[in-house]
Amino acid sequence: MDYKPPKILFNPHFETIVPALFRRVKFIPFQRKRINTPDDDFLDLDWAKQGSNQLVIISHGLEGNSHKPYVRGMAKAFHDQGKDVLAWNYRGCSGEINNQLRFYHSGATDDLEIVINHTLQKGYETINLIGFSLGGNITLKYLGEKANDIPSQIAKAVAISVPLDLHASCLKISQPDNLIYSKRFLRNLKKKIRLKAKKMPDKISARGLNKYKTLMAFDDAYTAPIHGFDNAVEYYTKCSSIYFLDKIKTPTLIINALNDPFLSKECYPIAQLHGNDFVCLETPDNGGHVGFSEFNKKKLYWSEQRALAFIADENEQ
Numbered sequence: 001m002d003y004k005p006p007k008i009l010f011n012p013h014f015e016t017i018v019p020a021l022f023r024r025v026k027f028i029p030f031q032r033k034r035i036n037t038p039d040d041d042f043l044d045l046d047w048a049k050q051g052s053n054q055l056v057i058i059s060h061g062l063e064g065n066s067h068k069p070y071v072r073g074m075a076k077a078f079h080d081q082g083k084d085v086l087a088w089n090y091r092g093c094s095g096e097i098n099n100q101l102r103f104y105h106s107g108a109t110d111d112l113e114i115v116i117n118h119t120l121q122k123g124y125e126t127i128n129l130i131g132f133s134l135g136g137n138i139t140l141k142y143l144g145e146k147a148n149d150i151p152s153q154i155a156k157a158v159a160i161s162v163p164l165d166l167h168a169s170c171l172k173i174s175q176p177d178n179l180i181y182s183k184r185f186l187r188n189l190k191k192k193i194r195l196k197a198k199k200m201p202d203k204i205s206a207r208g209l210n211k212y213k214t215l216m217a218f219d220d221a222y223t224a225p226i227h228g229f230d231n232a233v234e235y236y237t238k239c240s241s242i243y244f245l246d247k248i249k250t251p252t253l254i255i256n257a258l259n260d261p262f263l264s265k266e267c268y269p270i271a272q273l274h275g276n277d278f279v280c281l282e283t284p285d286n287g288g289h290v291g292f293s294e295f296n297k298k299k300l301y302w303s304e305q306r307a308l309a310f311i312a313d314e315n316e317q
Contacts, residue, residue, distance in 0.1 A: 001302075001305065001306055001309065002284065003257075003284040003285075003286060003287055003292060003302045003306075004286065005286045005287070005288075005291075005292075005293060006293060006294070006295055009288075009291070009293060012257075012259040012260065012261050012286070012288045012289075012291075013180075013261060013288070014288070015257075015259070015286060015287060015288025015289075015291035015292075015293065016181075016260075016261060016288035016289045016290070016291050018291075018293065019069060019070070019290075019291055019293045019301070020068075020069065020070075020290070023069035023070075023073065023293075024069070025069055025072040025073045025076055025299075026076075027048070027072050027075060027076040027079070028048060028079070030046030030047060030048055030066060030067075030075075030087065031046070031047045031048070031049070032044055032045065032046050032047075032094075033045050033047060035114070035115075035118055037111070037114055038114075039100055040099060040100070041091060041098050041099045041100045041102075042091075042098065042099065043088060043089065043090075043091065043111060043114065043115065044066075044088070044089045044094035044096075045086055045087075045088045045089070045115065045118070046066040046067075046086070046087045046088070046089070047084070047085070047086050048075055048079050048084065048085040048086075048087075049084045050079070050082065050084060051084075052082055052083050052084045053123070053124055053125040053126065054082075054083045054084065054124065054125065054126040054127075054128075055083065055084045055085070055086060055119055055122075055124040055126070055127045055128070056074075056075075056078045056083050056084070056085050056086070056127075056128050056129075056130060056311075057086050057087075057088065057115060057116065057119065057127060057128070057129050057130070058071055058074055058075060058085065058086070058087040058088070058130045058131075058132075058135075059088065059112065059129070059130070059131040059132065059135030059136070059138055059139055060087070060089070060090070060093070060132055060133075060134075060135050061132045061133030061134045061135055061136075061161075061290060062106075062133060062134040062185055063093070063184075063185055063188045063189065064093065064132070064133075064134075064135075065089050065093045065094060065095075066087035066088065066089050066094075070132055070290050070301075070303075071087050071132070072087075073300075073301055073304055074130055074132075074303075074304050074307065075087055077300055077304040077305075077307070077308055078307075078308070081308065081312075084124070086115070086119060088115050090103070090104035090108070090111065091103045091104045091108075091111065092104060092192055092196075097192065097195045097196055097199055101196070101200060101203045101204060101226060102226055102227055103192065103196070103226070105223055105227050105235070105239065106134050106137050106138065106163075106166055106235075106236075106239045106240075107137070107138065107141055107235075107238065107239025107240075108138060108227075109138055109141050109142040109145055109146075112138050112139065112142050113142065113146070116151065116154070120151055120153060124153055125153065126153060126155045127151070127153045127154050127155065128154075128155050128156050128157065128158075128311050129142075129143075129154065129156075129157040129158070130157070130158045130159075130160070130307060131157070131158075131159045131160070131162070132159075132160050132161060132290050133160070133161050133162065133163065133262070133289065133290055134163070136159030136160055136161065136162035136241075136254070137159075137162050137163060137164065137166070137239070137240070137241045138241075139157055139159050139241075140157075140159050140162065140164070140241035140244060140245065140248065140252070140254070141239065141240075141241040141244050143157055143244070143247075143248045143249075143250050143252060144241065144243075144244025144245060144246075144247040144248050145244060145247075147247045147248060147249045147250075148249075150249070150250055154250055155250075155251070155311070156250065156251045156252065156253075156310065156311050157250055157251070157252040157253070158252070158253045158254075158255070158306075158307045158310055158311065159241075159252065159253070159254045159255070160254075160255045160256075160290060160292075160303050160307075161255070161256060161257065161260055161262065161263070161287075161289045161290045161291075162241065162254055162256060162263075162267065163240075163262060163263060163264075163267060164240060164241050164242040164245070164254075164256075164263075164266065164267045164269060165236075165240050165242050165264060165266035165267055166235075166236035166239060166240045167232075167233060167236035167237065167240070168264035168265075168266040168267070169262060169263055169264050169266075169267060170215050170216050170219070170232075170236065171216070171264065172261075172262065172263065172264040173185075173215065173261075173262050174214050174215060174216065177261070178261050178262070181261070181262065181289075182214065182215055185215060186212070186213075186214070186215055186218060189215075189218055189222075190206075190209050190210075190212075190218070193206050193209055193222060194206045194209065204226075216232050217232075219232035219235060219236075220232040223235060242266065242267075242269055242272070245269065245272065245273060245276065245279055246272065246273075246275075246276055248276065248278050248279050249278055250278060251278055252278060252279045252280070253280050253282065253306070253307070253310045254279065254280070254281045254282065255282050255283075255284070255287070255292075255303060255306060256268060256281070256282075256283055257283070257284050257285070257286055257287030257288060257289075257291070257292070258283050258284065258285050258286075259285065259286055259287065259288060260287065260288060260289045261288065261289055262289045263289070268281070268283055269281070270283075282306075287302070287303070290303075292304075292306075
């Protein structure tokens with residue numbers, strides 16, 4: 001299934017930005033349920049149920065949430081196929097700052113596991129995982145970490161636009177031609193630090209926050225120490241899903257466009273996947289970052305059609 005972008009989206013930045021800003025997805029409202037975590041925090045889960053015994057769990061990207069167009073588009077695609085859908089929001093991403101000092105990060109598989117274990121109690125026979133960008137990294141890392149202990153209900157996974165090597169991708173997104181993205185992410189992350197500092201001034205300070213001009217500097221000062229890492233490089237190294245791919249034993253599809261402005265060359269590890277028949281890496285020439293727009297009667301993007309096909313086909317793994 002080849003992807004060709006609409007002619008009006010003639011460069012990777014257009015492919016990335018236009019769907020993020022202008023896509024509208026008509027979809028039944030999510031029903032929100034808050035669950036508690038073992039450390040006295042909470043996760044907000046948005047459900048679209050219709051009585052199916054099959055569930056799709058969707059994990060969003062950096063500074064995203066369950067209402068982003070790419071999440072809603074994927075949710076609608078699977079809901080229209082008769083499946084229940086759950087789009088979960090990471091700590092601090094549902095519109096309310098979470099209770100604990102920690103928030104979310106690229107390797108927070110413990111929270112994904114909490115969500116999965118919660119859904120297992122619902123009696124689903126089949127659960128498929130879909131992750132975008134940071135959510136794709138979390139999904140892949142989870143599958144590799146838990147390879148010998150994956151619940152039998154987990155059938156397949158799809159990871160889209162994944163920064164498999166976090167360090168290299170952080171350097172890539174911080175290049176001058178990508179400043180529009182990195183500055184936006186940084187601005188939103190700093191806003192959360194300020195909110196958290198107001199909520200728990202005895203644990204965290206926003207003093208000097210403005211001096212951090214890159215995502216790596218921010219991760220070095222906040223993300224890494226808050227989550228138990230010595231520095232940003234250790235955080236990236238321990239959380240990059242590229243180091244877990246060879247352990248995955250769940251049929252998994254990774255889709256990384258070759259023109260993705262966020263991804264470094266290390267995010268296309270074709271040689272490293274040799275010998276693991278469970279993981280398929282597809283690298284279309286185009287698509288941008290979480291783009292893959294298509295104009296058709298069904299209003300399905302190419303990534304949604306590809307995910308539907310991969311999960312539905314019993315011969316694809």
